[in-house]
Amino acid sequence: HIDTSQLKLVRLVSSQSMADPQAEARGPPEPRAETLVELVRVNGSAAEATLSSAELAWRTTGAGRDSGGRRKLELESDVLGFQVEGRSLKLATFTRGDVTGAGRPPSPVGCGGGAEDRKRGEVAVEMESEEAAERWGHAIRDRFASLGRPKRLFFIVNPYGGKRGGRKIFQTEVLPLIDAAHIHYTMQETNYRLHAQEIAGSLDLKKYDGIVCVSGDGILVEVVNGLLQRDDWDKAIKVPLGIIPAGTGNGMVQGLLHSAGEPFSMSNAVFAIIRGHRRALDVTSVVQGKTRFFSVMMLTWGMHCISLMLPFFQTTVDNTGHPSQSFFCHSIVLWQYIYFTNLKMIYELQVW
Numbered sequence: 298h299i300d301t302s303q304l305k306l307v308r309l310v311s312s313q314s315m316a317d318p319q320a321e322a323r324g325p326p327e328p329r330a331e332t333l334v335e336l337v338r339v340n341g342s343a344a345e346a347t348l349s350s351a352e353l354a355w356r357t358t359g360a361g362r363d364s365g366g367r368r369k370l371e372l373e374s375d376v377l378g379f380q381v382e383g384r385s386l387k388l389a390t391f392t393r394g395d396v397t398g399a400g401r402p403p404s405p406v407g408c409g410g411g412a413e414d415r416k417r418g419e420v421a422v423e424m425e426s427e428e429a430a431e432r433w434g435h436a437i438r439d440r441f442a443s444l445g446r447p448k449r450l451f452f453i454v455n456p457y458g459g460k461r462g463g464r465k466i467f468q469t470e471v472l473p474l475i476d477a478a479h480i481h482y483t484m485q486e487t488n489y490r491l492h493a494q495e496i497a498g499s500l501d502l503k504k505y506d507g508i509v510c511v512s513g514d515g516i517l518v519e520v521v522n523g524l525l526q527r528d529d530w531d532k533a534i535k536v537p538l539g540i541i542p543a544g545t546g547n548g549m550v551q552g553l554l555h556s557a558g559e560p561f562s563m564s565n566a567v568f569a570i571i572r573g574h575r576r577a578l579d580v581t582s583v584v585q586g587k588t589r590f591f592s593v594m595m596l597t598w599g600m601h602c603i604s605l606m607l608p609f610f611q612t613t614v615d616n617t618g619h620p621s622q623s624f625f626c627h628s629i630v631l632w633q634y635i636y637f638t639n640l641k642m643i644y645e646l647q648v649w
């Protein structure tokens with residue numbers, strides 16, 4: 298609870314504060330990777346396969362019904378992970394539509410776009426030699442690294458958020474995809490209020506490529522507060538943060554997925570983290586007496602207030618700056634309207 302009579306200052310800490318910390322380290326974009334071509338068997342069918350910087354494509358060469366059909370996997374958006382086993386390169390796919398050709402008529406090249414849910418699958422590419430499989434494995438690993446995919450994640454799970462499904466969501470929705478992506482992880486459940494803040498305040502951040510909250514927005518805000526209260530806060534706040542919707546409103550996830558052009562779903566939220574999707578968020582700082590609070594949601598609150606002051610402003614704006622049409626958001630705006638029109642005090646507020 299914040300005593301609003303003492304609300305003195307809303308300060309925009311930095312519009313870049315949650316930007317990709319590895320962007321600088323990664324430096325300028327890699328030169329285009331060499332294209333590899335091999336005669337292989339894909340899910341048992343003879344094919345000519347090509348690995349370019351962005352995709353793995355193959356054209357079947359056998360005499361069957363499917364002969365000459367071309368299929369492809371976008372490495373960034375269709376592949377969860379892969380492993381090399383002897384001469385075999387096994388790709389765990391997560392696609393909209395069928396790209397393997399098993400069980401359905403051939404689909405046209407490309408499988409991105411559309412609101413259809415992604416489904417898991419496997420594409421097994423049998424190479425002529427173990428060396429070839431290793432070479433392709435290295436090449437795909439390099440492609441993933443250049444996309445900024447995380448290798449080690451720290452999960453904070455709130456078992457009491459929303460409908461108290463955090464634990465189950467982690468086990469059944471998050472872990473299978475994280476395992477398929479071969480991401481190493483550590484998981485810690487929150488045991489009490491502000492536990493997430495404590496965890497973020499003392500976590501050895503060198504060990505992880507990101508912190509993921511399986512929770513509502515409240516835990517994310519705790520994590521931001523924990524990071525910003527550290528002595529090394531300026532480095533700490535650059536650690537990528539992720540959120541898997543296990544809360545009540547989940548406004549942050551909805552906004553982030555919308556900005557990435559992905560429909561809101563649990564698996565899309567997990568996959569966005571695996572793919573290393575990032576965007577910068579503003580952090581606000583509120584000083585109340587001698588205490589300072591940080592929030593990534595407070596700006597939304599501010600934006601709603603501004604929207605209320607403009608009588609012809611038709612839409613609300615969510616925390617990522619996108620128009621939000623949900624009934625829930627409009628209810629919040631209505632509640633804020635009633636709240637603010639009943640306030641008798643004027644607050645000093647600066648944003649810069």
Ligand SMILES: Nc1ncnc2c1ncn2[C@@H]1O[C@H](COP(=O)(O)OP(=O)(O)OP(=O)(O)O)[C@@H](O)[C@H]1O
Nearest residue numbers: 458459487488490491512513514515516544545546
């Ligand atoms: N083990 C726990 N026991 C009691 N409270 C907890 C525990 N773990 C976390 N909390 C508290 O639960 C609160 C709400 O958490 P969270 O944000 O995950 O869910 P929510 O409030 O339901 O979702 P939303 O923020 O989307 O409305 C947080 O303030 C956190 O401090």
